[in-house]
Amino acid sequence: MNCAVCGREDPEKWNIKNRKYRYCPACGFIQLAPEHFPERQAEKTRYLQHTNTAADSRYVAYLQDFLTSSFYPYVPGSSTVLDFGCGPEPVLAGILQHEGFSVDCYDPFFAPGLSWKTKTYDAVTAVEVFEHLQNPAGELEAITAVVHDNGYILLRTMLHTEKKDAFSSWWYREDSTHVSFFSERTIRTLAVPFGLSIISIKNRCEIVLKKQPRS
Numbered sequence: 001m002n003c004a005v006c007g008r009e010d011p012e013k014w015n016i017k018n019r020k021y022r023y024c025p026a027c028g029f030i031q032l033a034p035e036h037f038p039e040r041q042a043e044k045t046r047y048l049q050h051t052n053t054a055a056d057s058r059y060v061a062y063l064q065d066f067l068t069s070s071f072y073p074y075v076p077g078s079s080t081v082l083d084f085g086c087g088p089e090p091v092l093a094g095i096l097q098h099e100g101f102s103v104d105c106y107d108p109f110f111a112p113g114l115s116w117k118t119k120t121y122d123a124v125t126a127v128e129v130f131e132h133l134q135n136p137a138g139e140l141e142a143i144t145a146v147v148h149d150n151g152y153i154l155l156r157t158m159l160h161t162e163k164k165d166a167f168s169s170w171w172y173r174e175d176s177t178h179v180s181f182f183s184e185r186t187i188r189t190l191a192v193p194f195g196l197s198i199i200s201i202k203n204r205c206e207i208v209l210k211k212q213p214r215s
């Protein structure tokens, strides 16, 4: 099995508490072995257990912190936005619409329409999404295809430090629906083939990418 991000052959095998992972020394990507990927229905059930609603003031504050830190400084008001992986309730979209942004939502479980693929956007957000993706490079390619030149892709996913001991005891690893884990090196490796430049990586979780025009 090759690394799903950079294609390097035969990533290192990490066995942690009855779960198998592959760590790629070339790009730092860690992926859960496919035999442990969640069943689709179990995955949906797990997402429905999240209490990420507009009525949850802590969740709303968490999203506001992300927007203030890594969205509003880059994306001008009234921009068009796609929220990729919006979850059962589009809370982020609601906040942004209230602020004057024009927002579409996509989620394979909860908003599966694909009309976004025929449109283009000033920005795409994916908040706590990439750790769930079995093919993050393929999804990033699809997202990049619908972003205008000089537009932004804004991700929130927790980055690891490539240290096996720390990874082993990391709570983020233990969520049964988290299958892909990135380090800063992985983000840099992912960005290159799609012409994305890294504008900012903050708080080990907030990633701002900008689509450069193809010359």
Ligand SMILES: [Zn+2]
Binding pocket: 003, 004, 005, 006, 007, 008, 024, 025, 026, 027, 028, 029
């Ligand atoms: Zn790799």
